Amino acid sequence: MDRMNPFGEKSNTWSTWHVLGLNYNLPPWLVTKKFLLLLSLIIPGPYCVKSSNFDVYIAPMLEELAELWKGVRGVDLLQPLEKRQFIMRAILIWTIHDFPR
Amino acid sequence: MLAIVCGHLILNGRHPLFRVWKGPSHLVDSDEEWAATNGNSTQTPMQLVDEGVHVGQVLEDLFPSVNVEQVGMEKASLNLNLREDGVRGLGMVHEVCETMEELSIVPNNMVEHGDLNAKEDTGNNDEWFIVDDHDDVANEAQHLRETCQPLYKGAKFSILATTLMLINVCMVHGVSNKFVDELLALLHKHLLPLDNCLPPTMYGAKTLTHKVGLNYTNIHACVNGCVLFRKQYKTLITCPKCESTRFKEHGQSHVAIKMVRHFPLVPRLLRMYQGVGTSELMTWHSQNRSIDGKVRHVLNSKGWEHIDATF
Numbered sequence: 001m002d003r004m005n006p007f008g009e010k011s012n013t014w015s016t017w018h019v020l021g022l023n024y025n026l027p028p029w030l031v032t033k034k035f036l037l038l039l040s041l042i043i044p045g046p047y048c049v050k051s052s053n054f055d056v057y058i059a060p061m062l063e064e065l066a067e068l069w070k071g072v073r074g075v076d077l078l079q080p081l082e083k084r085q086f087i088m089r090a091i092l093i094w095t096i097h098d099f100p101r
Numbered sequence: 102m103l104a105i106v107c108g109h110l111i112l113n114g115r116h117p118l119f120r121v122w123k124g125p126s127h128l129v130d131s132d133e134e135w136a137a138t139n140g141n142s143t144q145t146p147m148q149l150v151d152e153g154v155h156v157g158q159v160l161e162d163l164f165p166s167v168n169v170e171q172v173g174m175e176k177a178s179l180n181l182n183l184r185e186d187g188v189r190g191l192g193m194v195h196e197v198c199e200t201m202e203e204l205s206i207v208p209n210n211m212v213e214h215g216d217l218n219a220k221e222d223t224g225n226n227d228e229w230f231i232v233d234d235h236d237d238v239a240n241e242a243q244h245l246r247e248t249c250q251p252l253y254k255g256a257k258f259s260i261l262a263t264t265l266m267l268i269n270v271c272m273v274h275g276v277s278n279k280f281v282d283e284l285l286a287l288l289h290k291h292l293l294p295l296d297n298c299l300p301p302t303m304y305g306a307k308t309l310t311h312k313v314g315l316n317y318t319n320i321h322a323c324v325n326g327c328v329l330f331r332k333q334y335k336t337l338i339t340c341p342k343c344e345s346t347r348f349k350e351h352g353q354s355h356v357a358i359k360m361v362r363h364f365p366l367v368p369r370l371l372r373m374y375q376g377v378g379t380s381e382l383m384t385w386h387s388q389n390r391s392i393d394g395k396v397r398h399v400l401n402s403k404g405w406e407h408i409d410a411t412f
Contacts, residue, residue: 021366023373024399027385038369042362043322053326060320060329060363071412072367076374076384088370089412093399 017043019061024093040064065092244312253297260298261313264306278303317364321347321357329361 021038022031030036043049043057068090075084248261258266267288271281281303289301300306321330327342328334338347348355373379386400399405 023370023383025383025386027382027389028398030382038366039364040366041364044359044361047326050326056326056329057322057361060318060331060361061366064366067367068370072371074371074374076380088374090366090370091408093404 015045015047017041017049017057019043019058065090248309248313250298252299253294256297261309263299264309268306268310281306317362319357320361320363322359322361323347324358330357 018039019041021040023036023038024031026036040061041057049057068088071087071089074086074088076086245261248264249259252258252260252263256263267285268281271284285299285303285306286301289297289299293299300309322328323330323340323343324345325340325343327340330337330347334341339345340347347357349358350356373383386398391397391401394401396402
């Protein structure tokens, strides 16, 4: 999670925040490729996300993570027919972020 | 140095635990290089979009509950050569969504907004459990099949490909929604053959691409970041904490002042298991554990093992 400037104007005071997910299931040389990044949230400005409202913005994502912790039913195509249905779980390992003020 | 290593190898032989690590053939640093090693690097965005759409066809073939009888492992293995395309295509769809996202700032009126949000909300909830719901998957596959028909008789590109390309170009250059509307109408009515199936409006184009899946939701937020207007706050017009207004006037309509875009993770993760190429990548970690006790990846960590053992 970090702030960025979507239009590349350096003097711009507008601050947009985004939350990106990396999928560590993937082979290490593909994890950070842009085709496989999971963009989760775009929080528009004009102000920075602050520590007081940080939790408000990431609430939708947290709900999803809770969902994933409990398990979501999925289908894996590589398995033989009878084994295809599986329960997908995902766990947040760590976060790398800019600390909101 | 090399001579010493060589000597040691000859004397001691290879270590019994030595395995060939299925890593990349050489270090790949940038996305472009990766694309280059995995295919033709001189592709224009157009070609990329189209490839993404071909992958749509592959995905469609592989939609589990629809084609489960016909699609056996034979078909899956046949499609393996489309692997890299699968990866790129997925990214492409994602990217198109993103660009659509960024530039769909030109507002609709308030009523439409409400409707759209309501629809999207319910759609999302369904999508979270898309695999449970046979009808939903069937519908989605049916929709994909329809949109992958050629644009008109003898056309080079499918309906979906054309729409994506047009929307992508328009969004990259930040043109207004009205322009897109008129462009699509012009193409549909006058320039293309009469039997073409191009959606004549921007709304049509958006619904067409949205139905393929991997959508995003717009969530209205308080300007000062007190609350997101969803769940119990969904119908409020002012923020319950700081009393600032939710909408601003834009001509005759009302527009949300701040909108957070949320791209649901679950359907995307599920989709990664549904494509043969990406599914293989997703299970990479279980096939490539290091067996000599050295930590090369997170998956050798105690935490990962604990999680494996628990579930």
